[in-house]
Structures are given as C-alpha cells and as structure tokens.
Amino acid sequence: MSGLALGGIGFVAAILMIFLEIPVAVALGLVGLGGAAMIIGVSGAMTIGATTIWDSLTNYTLTMLPLFVMMGNMAAQCGLSTKLYQSMSVLIGHRRGGLALATIGASAGFGMISGSSLATTATMGRIALPEMQVAGYSRALSAGSVAAGGTLGILIPPSTVLVIYAFIAEQSIRSLLLATAGPIVLAVSLYCLAIWVPIWLGISSAPSRSRANGAERRAAIRELVPPLGIFGLIMGGLYSGLFTANETAAIGAAVVLAYGVFSRRLSWKGFFDASMDTALTCGALYLVLIGANLFNFFLALSGLPFSLTGLFAGILDQPLLVILLMLAIYLILGTLMDSLAMLLLTVPLFVPVAQAAGIDLIWFGIFAVMVVEMGLITPPVGMNLFVLKTTNPELQMMDLWRGVTPFVMADLVRVAIIIAIPAIVTWLPRIAI
Amino acid sequence: MMLKTNPLISIALLSAAAGCFLLGIGVTVTDVVLRKVAGINVPGAIELTSFSIGFGALLSMPVCYALRSHVTAKLLSELKPGLFLKPLGRVGAVTSVIFAAVLVWIMGENAISKFGSPQTSADLGLPMPVLLSVTAITLGAAFFAACVGLWLEWRRAGGWE
Amino acid sequence: REMRVSSFEPPQGFYSSKILQAWIDEINPKLSEGNAFKLYPGSMLGAPPAQAELVKAGVADVALVVPTYTPGLFPNSGVVELPGMVTTSAGGTNILNTLAEEGALDKEYADYKIVALFTTPGYRFFMTGKAVTAPGDLSGLKLRSPSKFGSTLFDLVGASGVSVPAPQVYENLERGVVQGAVWVMDAYRTFRLNEVAPYVTDTRFTAQPMAILMNKAAYESLSDADRAVLDDMTGRATAEWIAGVVDATDAEIEAAFRADGKVTFTDLDADTQAKWDAALADAPAKWLAEQADPAVAEAVLIRAGELGGK
Ligand code: NA
Ligand code: NA
Numbered sequence: 021m022s023g024l025a026l027g028g029i030g031f032v033a034a035i036l037m038i039f040l041e042i043p044v045a046v047a048l049g050l051v052g053l054g055g056a057a058m059i060i061g062v063s064g065a066m067t068i069g070a071t072t073i074w075d076s077l078t079n080y081t082l083t084m085l086p087l088f089v090m091m092g093n094m095a096a097q098c099g100l101s102t103k104l105y106q107s108m109s110v111l112i113g114h115r116r117g118g119l120a121l122a123t124i125g126a127s128a129g130f131g132m133i134s135g136s137s138l139a140t141t142a143t144m145g146r147i148a149l150p151e152m153q154v155a156g157y158s159r160a161l162s163a164g165s166v167a168a169g170g171t172l173g174i175l176i177p178p179s180t181v182l183v184i185y186a187f188i189a190e191q192s193i194r195s196l197l198l199a200t201a202g203p204i205v206l207a208v209s210l211y212c213l214a215i216w217v218p219i220w221l222g223i224s225s226a227p228s229r230s231r232a233n234g235a236e237r238r239a240a241i242r243e244l245v246p247p248l249g250i251f252g253l254i255m256g257g258l259y260s261g262l263f264t265a266n267e268t269a270a271i272g273a274a275v276v277l278a279y280g281v282f283s284r285r286l287s288w289k290g291f292f293d294a295s296m297d298t299a300l301t302c303g304a305l306y307l308v309l310i311g312a313n314l315f316n317f318f319l320a321l322s323g324l325p326f327s328l329t330g331l332f333a334g335i336l337d338q339p340l341l342v343i344l345l346m347l348a349i350y351l352i353l354g355t356l357m358d359s360l361a362m363l364l365l366t367v368p369l370f371v372p373v374a375q376a377a378g379i380d381l382i383w384f385g386i387f388a389v390m391v392v393e394m395g396l397i398t399p400p401v402g403m404n405l406f407v408l409k410t411t412n413p414e415l416q417m418m419d420l421w422r423g424v425t426p427f428v429m430a431d432l433v434r435v436a437i438i439i440a441i442p443a444i445v446t447w448l449p450r451i452a453i
Numbered sequence: 454m455m456l457k458t459n460p461l462i463s464i465a466l467l468s469a470a471a472g473c474f475l476l477g478i479g480v481t482v483t484d485v486v487l488r489k490v491a492g493i494n495v496p497g498a499i500e501l502t503s504f505s506i507g508f509g510a511l512l513s514m515p516v517c518y519a520l521r522s523h524v525t526a527k528l529l530s531e532l533k534p535g536l537f538l539k540p541l542g543r544v545g546a547v548t549s550v551i552f553a554a555v556l557v558w559i560m561g562e563n564a565i566s567k568f569g570s571p572q573t574s575a576d577l578g579l580p581m582p583v584l585l586s587v588t589a590i591t592l593g594a595a596f597f598a599a600c601v602g603l604w605l606e607w608r609r610a611g612g613w614e
Numbered sequence: 615r616e617m618r619v620s621s622f623e624p625p626q627g628f629y630s631s632k633i634l635q636a637w638i639d640e641i642n643p644k645l646s647e648g649n650a651f652k653l654y655p656g657s658m659l660g661a662p663p664a665q666a667e668l669v670k671a672g673v674a675d676v677a678l679v680v681p682t683y684t685p686g687l688f689p690n691s692g693v694v695e696l697p698g699m700v701t702t703s704a705g706g707t708n709i710l711n712t713l714a715e716e717g718a719l720d721k722e723y724a725d726y727k728i729v730a731l732f733t734t735p736g737y738r739f740f741m742t743g744k745a746v747t748a749p750g751d752l753s754g755l756k757l758r759s760p761s762k763f764g765s766t767l768f769d770l771v772g773a774s775g776v777s778v779p780a781p782q783v784y785e786n787l788e789r790g791v792v793q794g795a796v797w798v799m800d801a802y803r804t805f806r807l808n809e810v811a812p813y814v815t816d817t818r819f820t821a822q823p824m825a826i827l828m829n830k831a832a833y834e835s836l837s838d839a840d841r842a843v844l845d846d847m848t849g850r851a852t853a854e855w856i857a858g859v860v861d862a863t864d865a866e867i868e869a870a871f872r873a874d875g876k877v878t879f880t881d882l883d884a885d886t887q888a889k890w891d892a893a894l895a896d897a898p899a900k901w902l903a904e905q906a907d908p909a910v911a912e913a914v915l916i917r918a919g920e921l922g923g924k
Contacts, residue, residue, distance in 0.1 A: 037548075041530060041541040043523030046552040053555060060673055067671035070563035070585075071664035073556065077507035077588065080499055080779065086474045086506050186784075189626075263485060264782070264789045270481030270502070277478075295471030296464070300522055303470070303513025308524050310556075320658040321618075372625070406524040488791070492754050499777055571686035571906050575663060575762060576777040578685065 023059050027322025030055040034315060035355075038400055045304075045311035052314030059321045072313045076306065080266060085138060085305060087269035090298040091276050092143025097290035098280040103243045110240035114231040117215045117224075119155055120165040123148040124211045127169025128176060128204070137396050141170030141404045142301060145411045161215070161224040163415055164423025167404040168211060168430075171393040176204055181363055181392070185385045189371045195382050195449035202444040203386055206434050214430040304410055308403075332373045342377045343439060346370055347391060354395025362392050383445045387438065394431045397424040463516045473509030477502045500576035504584075511591045515598035518553055521546065521606065539609075546599075546606035553592070553599035560589040617651045617832060620674035622662040625655040628800045628863065629678055633856055634826070637729075637847065644843045649836070651676065666827070670725050675832040679825045681722075682761035688722045689905055690914045691823040694733045695763045696901055697894045699922040700821035703857040703864070706733025709921045710823060711850045718914050727833040729826040730853040734798050735864045736818020740811040741794035742787050745880040747815070749893035758783050758795035760822055766900050767820055771893050780805070787811050796820060799867040808877050815880045816868075817890065826856075 030051045037047035057065035076082070108122035115121070127144050144166050152162035174181045182196050218224040232240070263271060280286025335341045346366075353362050367388060374384045396404040405420045438444050484498040495501070517523060525545065530537040564585040572581040619638060623630040630653065638651045645651075659677075660668045666684055669677035681688030682695065691710060693699065700706035710731040713719050719731070737760065739746045746752055753772035759765040765775025778786045780801070786792050787810040794811060796819045802808060833844065871877045882890070898915055905911035 039529070040544060041525055041537075042545050042548045043521075043525045043552075045523060046545070046548045049552050050548065050555070053559075064671055064673040066559045066562060067667060067673050068660065069556070069559040071660045071667060073560055073592075074585070074588065075661045075664065077511055078500075078503045079507075080503045080782075083477060083503055083506040086509060087478060090471075090474055090478075186781075189624075262489070262789065264785055264791055266499075266502075267481055267485050267789075267791075270478045271485060273478050274482045295474075296467045298474060299467040299470035299509065299513040300516060300520070302474075302510045303515075303517035304522055304524050306507075306510035307514060307517060311552075317659065320654065410522070410524050488756070492756075494756050494774055494776060496774075497777065571689070573685045573762075575683060575685060576765075578762060581686075 023322040024324060024327055026055055026058055027319055027324035030315075030318055030322065031324070035400065043307075044406060045307035047311070048308075048315035049311035052311065052316070052318040055318035056314070056321055059318070068317050069314060072317065073310055076310045076313055082306075082309065084266055084269040086298060086302040087273045088140075089142050089301050089305075090294065091269070091273040092146055093294035093298050094273065094276045094280055094286065094291070095143070096146045097287075097294045098276065098283070098285040107240035107243040110232045110236055113155070114228055116228055117161075117219050118228070119148075119152050119157060120161055120215045121212055123152065123162075123165040124169045124172075124208060124215070127166070128172050128208055130173070137170050137173035137393060138305065138403055138407050140173030141167060141396075141407045142411055144169055145408045149408070149412055149415075156225065156227040158225040159415065159419040160423035161218070162423070163408060163412075163420050164425070164427055165211075165215060167397050167402070167408055167420065167424050168214070168427030170404045170407075171396050171431075172204070172207060174389060174393050175200055175207060181389055182385065185363065185367060185388060189367060189381050189385060191381050191385055196385050198448040199382050199386050199445050201448050203390065203434070203438060206437060206444060207430075210430040210434050211427060214426040218426050301410055305407070308406070336373070336377045339377045339379050340439070342373060343379065343387070346374075347435065350388075350391040350395070351398070354392060355398050355400060362395060363388060380442065380446060382449055383438075383442050386445045387435070390431070390435055390438070394428060394435075397431075398428060463519065466512050466516050470509040470512040473505045473512065477506040477509070480505065497577040500574060504574075504577075504579075508587075511588060514591070515595040518549060518595050519598035519601045519605075521549070521602045523549065542606050542609070546603040550596070550599045550603050553596040557589065557592040557596045560585065560592050564589040615649055617649070617675035618659065618673075619651050619653045620659040620665060620668060620677040621653060621655045622657045622660075622665060622678065623655060625653070627655070627804065629824075630655040632859055632863065634676075634678060636859075637826075637852070641843065641847050644847075645840050646837060649840055669827050669829050672829045672831060674829070676729060676826060676828045679827050681823045681825055682763070685762045686906070688719075688823070688825070689907070690719055690722060690911065691731070691825070692761075692763060693901070693911075693914050693918045694823050695761060695767075695820050696915075696918075697767065697820055697897050698818075698891065699918060700733050701736050701818045703733055703735045703860040704854070705922065706735075706821050706823070707731070707853045707857040709733070709918050711853055712921055713914060713917060715850070716917070718910075718917065723825075723827070725830065727828040727830050727848070729828050729848045730856055732824050732853045732856045732860070734822045734824060735861060736821050737796040737798060738802075738817060739794055739796055739813075739815035739819065740787075740802055740807050741813040741815070742790070742811045743793055743813075745813040745815060745878055746794070747880055747882070748886055748889050755793045756791070758786065758792045758797075760796060760820065763901060763904065764796070764820055766904065767894065767897060770896055770900070783807065784810060799864050799871070802871075803867050808871065812877050813880065814871070814877055815882070817882050817887075 034047050034051045037051065038044055053065050053069055056068055060068075108119065108126070112118040112122060123144060126148060127140055130140050130143055148166050148169075149162055152165075153159070182200070185191070186196050215224075277286070280290070332342060332345065335345070350362070350366070353366070370388070371381065371384070374381060396402050399405070399417075399421045402424070405417070405424070408420065409415055409417070480495055480498055480501050484495040487493050487495065523545075530541050564582065567582045567585055570582055573579060574581060574584065619634055621627070621630040621634050625631060625635075635653050638653055642650045654674065659674050662680065663683040665674070665677040665679045666681075666687060668674045669679065681691040690713065693713075694706045694709055699709065710719070710733060714723070714728065714731055744751075749771040752768070755773045756776050757768055757773050758778045759768060759775030765777070768775040776786070776792050778792065783792075783795055783797075784805050784807060787795065787807065795807065797807075802814070828844075828848075833841065836844065872879055902908050902911055902915065
C-alpha cells in the first residue's frame with residue numbers, strides 16, 4: 021500500500037477511534053505508531069516513539085502548560101478568580117450576557133500572560149464556568165464562551181505559535197506581534213456579537229440581574245484590585261522586557277502562590293487540592309501531546325502533507341483562490357489535529373506557495389494562526405473542548421459543540437473580514453517601521 | 454471521586470508531580486531574581502526546569518491511567534448511556550492498556566539500547582541511560598496502573614458504583 | 615525506493631535549501647530507476663538532538679546531525695570548538711576530514727556511513743547593549759551558548775553560558791535574559807538578531823562541527839552502481855563543496871550588513887587578539903578534562919592544532 025493511502029486510512033481510523041470514545045491520546049498514538057511501523061518498519065517506529073516521548077516530556081515551551089494550569093488552580097483556590105467574577109457580575113452582570121462578556125474579557129486578559137490556548141482554557145474553565153453555571157447561564161453559552169475565549173490565548177501576544185511561525189517563515193517577530201492588534205479588537209468585538217445574537221434570538225439563556233447599588237459597586241471595584249495588580253505586575257514585567265514568556269509562567273504561578281499565602285486566602289487544603297488537580301490534568305494533557313506528536317510523524321512519513329500542496333500548482337496567479345483553498349484545508353485538518361502540530365506541518369509547505377502567489381507573509385502568519393486556533397474549538401477533535409471537558413467532567417460534548425457554534429461562525433466572519441481588508445493586519449507593522 | 458483506587462499511591466505520585474512543578478517554578482524564579490539582583494544565573498536553569506516539569510507530568514500519568522481521567526471525546530455514551538457506556542468504556546480501557554504497554558516496550562527497549570552509552574544531556578551533563586531508564590520505569594508503573602483501570606472498568610459491569 | 619533525508623531546519627533554512635536539497639537534486643538523476651532521495655525538512659522526523667539516533671535506526675536514511683547536540687556521542691569531533699581552531703568552514707572542514715582519514719573519528723562514526731563532515735565558520739559575537747572588544751568586556755555577562763563546551767569557554771572569560779533553543783534566541787536577547795550570543799552570520803540574518811543585537815564583534819570565538827550521515831544498512835543495501843554514485847558524492851570533496859557554499863554565504867551576509875550600516879562592526883587588532891588568546895589559553899586543558907578518553911583526545915587535539923595552524 022502506498023504511504024499516501026495509508027495516511028488517508030490512518031486519518032479516518034483515528035477519527036473513528038475517537039468517536040468510539042477511545043482516549044484521544046490512545047487513538048492518535050496507536051494509529052501513529054501502527055502507521056509508522058507499516059511505512060518504516062517496527063524498529064524505526066519504535067525509535068520515533070522513544071524520541072517523541074522524550075522530546076514531548078522535555079520540551080521547554082511546553083513547561084508553560086503545567087505552570088499556567090497550576091496558576092489557575094491556585095488562583096481559583098484563593099477565591100481570586102471567584103472574587104473577580106463576582107465583581108464582574110456586580111459591575112456588568114445586569115447587562116444581558118454580562119458574565120459571558122466578562123469571560124471573553126478575562127480570557128483575553130489571561131491570553132496576555134499565556135502563550136497557550138490550552139492553558140487559557142484550562143484556567144478560565146475553572147474560574148468562569150462554575151460562576152456562569154451558578155448565575156443560571158445555559159451550559160452551551162457558558163462552555164462555548166470559555167472554549168472560544170481560550171482561543172484568544174494564541175492570537176494575543178505572547179504567543180508561542182507566532183514565535184514558531186516567525187521562525188519557520190523567517191518573518192519579523194516584532195511585526196507579527198504588532199500585526200495582532202487589529203485582529204484582537206476584531207476578535208473580541210465579534211465574540212461579543214456571538215454572545216448577544218443567540219440571546220436576542222432566544223437560543224441562549226443568560227438571566228440578567230438587578231443593578232447593584234453604589235456601595236456594592238464600590239466594594240466590587242475594590243475586589244478587582246488584587247487580581248488586576250497581579251496581572252499588571254506580570255504583564256508589566258513581560259512587556260517591559262523583564263521576563264521571557266516561560267519565565268512569566270513561573271513568576272505568575274509564584275505570585276499567585278505568594279498572594280494566597282500572604283492574604284491568608286490559600287488554605288493548606290486549597291493548596292493540596294490545587295496541586296492534585298494540576299498534576300492529574302497535566303498527566304492527561306502530556307499523554308495527548310505524545311499521542312498527537314506520534315500521529316503527526318506518521319502523517320509526515322505518509323507524504324499526505326506533501327501531496328496536499330500539489331493541489332496549488334496552476335492557481336498561483338489567483339491569490340484569493342490560494343487563500344480559500346488553504347482555508348478549506350485548514351478547516352478540514354483542524355477538525356482532527358492539534359493547532360501547533362498543524363502549523364508545524366503546513367507552514368513549511370504553505371509559505372513558499374503563499375510567497376509565490378504574492379501574499380504578504382506577515383498577513384499570512386496571522387491568517388494561519390487564526391485558522392489553526394479555530395481548529396481548537398471545532399468538533400470532533402478540538403483541544404480546547406477536551407481541556408474544558410477534562411477540567412469539568414460533567415459537561416456534555418453536545419453542549420460544548422452547540423455552545424461553540426456561534427463563536428466558530430464569528431471566527432469565520434473574522435477570517436472573511438481580514439481577507440477582504442488585509443490592512444487590518446498590516447497597518448500597524450507598517451506605520452511602526 | 455478522585456483517588457479512590459489506591460489513595461496512598463495516587464496521592465504520593467500526584468504530590469511528587471506537584472513537587473516537580475513547584476521545583477520548576479522555584480528554579481525559574483530564582484534564576485530571574487538572581488539575574489535582576491546579582492547579574493548571575495542558575496546553571497542549566499532551562500534544562501533543569503524542563504526536566505523537572507516533564508518528570509512531574511510523567512509521574513502523574515499512572516494516576517491518569519488508573520482513574521481513567523484521559524482526554525476523551527464522549528458523545529455516544531452521553532447520548533445513549535444505556536447502550537454505549539459499558540461497551541465503549543471497556544474498549545477504551547483495553548486500548549489504554551495496549552497503548553501503555555506499547556509505550557513501556559518502546560521506552561524500555563530504547564533505554565536498554567542506551568546502556569553504557571556515554572551520551573549526556575545537553576546542558577546539565579546528566580547521563581542519558583539513567584534518564585531514559587527512569588522514564589521507562591515510570592511508564593512501566595503507568596502500564597500497571599492501566600491494568601488496574603481495566604480491572605475497575607470490568608468490575609463496574611454489573612451496574613453503577 | 616524513496617530515501618528520507620532529514621533536516622531539523624525549515625525548508626527555506628540554509629542547510630535544507632542550499633546544501634541538502636542541492637545535494638539531492640544533483641544525485642537523484644544519477645541513481646538507478648526508482649531510487650531517489652527526498653528531503654524531510656522542519657524537524658518532521660524528530661527534534662534536532664534526535665537526528666543522530668533517527669539515522670542510526672533507519673527512520674531517516676540520511677540526516678543533518680550537529681554532533682555537539684548529543685554530548686558524549688561524538689567526542690573527538692568537538693575539537694573544532696576550541697578557540698582559534700576554526701576561522702572558515704574550509705579550514706574546519708579540512709581538520710575534521712583529515713582526522714577522519716587518519717582514523718581518529720572511526721569509533722564515533724562507526725554506526726554510520728559518512729556523507730560529509732564539515733564545520734560552521736568561526737562564531738562572532740552578537741551583542742545587545744554594547745560592543746565587545748577585549749575579553750574583560752564579557753565579565754559578568756550572560757551569553758547564549760552553542761554547546762556544553764561553549765559554556766566552559768565563557769567561564770574562562772568571566773561570562774556565563776545559557777542554553778537557549780535557536781528559535782528563542784531573539785526573545786531572550788530582547789528580554790535581556792542573555793546580553794549576547796556567539797553564532798554565524800546566517801543565523802544572525804535568519805533569526806533577525808540585528809533587530810535586537812546590533813553589535814557584531816568580528817572575531818572567531820568557537821565553531822561547531824556538522825555532519826551529514828547515512829544509515830549504514832541503507833547504504834549497503836544499494837546496488838553496486840548506486841553505491842558508486844554515492845561514493846562519488848560523499849567524503850572530502852563533498853565536504854569541501856559544502857564548506858565553499860558556507861563560507862561564501864557567510865561572507866556575503868557579512869558584507870550586506872556592513873554595507874547596510876545599521877549594525878556596528880567591531881574588528882579586532884593584533885594586540886586585542888593577543889588578549890583573547892591569553893584569556894582562552896586554558897581552553898585545551900578544559901576540553902581534555904571533559905573527555906572520557908583523555909589519551910585519545912590529546913592526540914586528536916595535537917593533530918587538529920597542527921592542521922588549524924596553532
Ligand atoms: Na497569548
Ligand atoms: Na478541531
């Protein structure tokens with residue numbers, strides 16, 4: 021059998037196994053190893069397996085994941101996130117969908133300290149989801165806003181994915197970071213619409229509450245000081261160039277711990293529970309990363325990514341067509357693949373095509389990051405959905421899928437807008453030079 | 454619900470894992486503070502952080518298998534639990550055992566093939582055969598835990614706990 | 615059969631596009647029908663430190679390997695890291711190939727068929743805050759280290775080495791985690807380090823060995839005719855061709871940055887160079903102390919010194 025056919029069969033087999041509720045790590049890992057063994061033999065597959073396990077466990081960038089999960093858990097145990105949400109509820113909860121809006125805002129805020137969508141989702145899942153449930157928001161709306169808000173984690177700097185794109189495509193990191201400004205504003209605005217429209221149509225339930233009195237509002241504003249102070253310290257350090265993104269993760273966790281200890285809000289039991297939760301979540305997440313990497317090696321060996329690019333020959337004089345075709349490929353791949361893995365596989369193949377078609381590579385980087393982040397919330401394999409499901413086992417997949425639908429539509433509108441008006445991406449890097 | 458299988462071993466593993474994460478935080482924060490205050494750095498800080506946090510994740514894997522807290526896309530068993538919950542639960546547990554066995558086989562073979570190799574880690578100079586053996590042994594524990602997870606899944610057959 | 619050539623660099627990267635792909639394009643038409651090499655760039659088959667293992671196991675048939683990424687596996691190749699040993703890739707490549715021809719590298723490459731052994735050009739300093747002239751300028755600074763022995767070299771001049779993966783060097787320079795890096799001009803351009811480290815000191819502090827290795831069984835399984843084609847495109851002549859491309863690119867990028875005028879170049883005079891030589895005089899002893907087999911290492915060191923003109 022040709023590698024290509026094997027790649028296609030493996031792709032379908034993995035989807036089927038995941039639908040049969042075989043753990044994602046197990047499905048991707050077994051298909052990846054089995055397929056690799058059929059292409060390069062058992063001993064070769066074993067070598068790939070061993071190097072993959074080792075690389076996944078010792079990857080420096082991935083160390084941000086446990087640290088941000090721990091930070092979120094500790095913050096939740098301190099009641100810090102709860103207080104933040106209560107305050108938000110007092111301040112804007114009387115508006116329709118106020119807490120869901122606050123979730124998007126808080127995810128964007130957390131995205132400013134996290135380079136990872138998964139960590140953003142894991143943290144906000146613990147903080148925002150229970151609050152919205154208590155406030156009577158529908159499961160779909162609350163889960164959808166957390167999962168979608170989490171995707172802002174890789175668009176908003178610091179973004180590990182953008183750094184990797186800059187490396188592969190040999191583009192300026194500074195220009196790429198500046199280029200996110202317009203799309204971030206666009207993303208947050210469209211997500212607000214994705215919350216409001218279903219509420220107006222009566223699809224989502226988001227009970228409003230009565231407006232709080234002046235004293236309550238002042239107390240709520242006081243409660244915003246500690247979390248904003250911590251965020252300010254971390255972000256100030258990051259943007260003033262004091263820390264790297266990885267260091268921010270460690271410092272963020274340390275600051276939240278210190279806050280918990282000194283404010284006496286973190287009990288021993290809270291510390292213990294947060295530690296247990298963090299470890300259990302990270303064990304599962306690292307297994308998924310290993311499985312996803314094994315699967316990606318198999319796909320690379322099969323030659324499937326190579327033949328996808330063969331599609332582009334002959335339409336290079338029509339950039340719009342090239343973009344739409346790439347968008348279609350990303351949407352298909354995004355149903356099943358991890359965002360980073362997808363980017364690593366496609367960017368090396370797509371960038372030369374984009375360049376040949378005369379597409380601006382800074383714009384293309386933002387486009388690629390946007391469309392791979394959509395993959396995080398599209399069924400059946402959407403990592404953000406899985407993270408949310410892991411941290412909140414009572415959530416049902418159907419609720420999650422229903423909940424993210426308006427946000428996926430908002431994402432599609434956002435992509436359409438930047439295709440129609442590329443200047444939204446390119447204006448800031450241009451005037452900054 | 455958590456830690457029901459063997460609370461002591463699970464708690465010990467997860468505590469050790471959390472300890473590794475805290476060590477990673479400590480190393481990185483110390484490195485940053487020393488850099489700002491004294492202009493010096495912790496030798497091999499990046500590799501030390503990577504190793505301790507990766508080892509933490511590794512240590513939590515056995516508990517993840519035993520409690521079957523894997524990332525799973527549950528759709529069918531939520532739509533029709535009566536029909537799908539038991540068979541799909543068993544399929545998931547069996548394939549998890551297979552996956553765990555394959556991982557320990559792969560890593561065990563690799564560690565054995567590196568016995569006596571002079572290779573060290575890139576920064577701290579730790580011997581690779583030892584590092585790989587520790588990884589293989591922990592994955593061995595994960596395989597054992599996956600078997601426990603399978604046994605628990607089968608025992609659940611009669612009905613609900 | 616399609617034979618996989620693994621590169622940890624992206625396809626547009628220097629070694630992927632200018633060396634490996636060029637080699638593939640030249641050799642493929644000469645091979646018998648059905649046999650062809652194909653490039654798997656961008657770490658598709660594994661991370662940079664895994665390349666040696668991947669080619670040994672046959673996952674890749676050929677791979678670009680940086681011997682210093684796996685300390686202990688290719689000990690004697692590391693001799694080119696010593697200061698003063700390598701100025702140009704041509705010089706370093708001569709050292710490694712002569713050592714290989716004389717059998718000094720037989721043990722460490724016993725598991726492989728060598729396609730080419732070569733070196734980078736000598737590494738220059740790329741600094742963020744101010745130019746480095748004398749060794750004393752480095753005192754107390756933290757620098758991105760290319761390897762384990764690179765950190766030992768920094769210790770000798772009072773600086774400390776920080777290990778930073780290549781794609782993260784830009785961020786670490788920008789954040790002040792490291793105040794500089796030693797590297798080649800190609801990396802300076804590829805990673806746009808000129809944006810954050812505009813001070814270049816035109817010295818040759820150290821260098822890195824590089825190897826393109828082939829799986830032994832894959833080589834032996836070829837027909838006599840194909841093996842002859844391969845023999846024709848491996849070894850010293852191929853390494854010298856690579857060194858020529860490497861040196862030309864290095865010089866061309868340096869000239870472009872000098873002409874551009876936005877980067878400050880510091881050239882060392884003979885007096886200053888003497889200060890560097892004095893500060894680094896203990897480097898050979900330190901290198902020997904890190905080797906598992908000091909007697910063999912010492913012979914390699916002496917021979918490499920003769921070849922490197924030391
Ligand atoms: Na971010
Ligand atoms: Na998806």
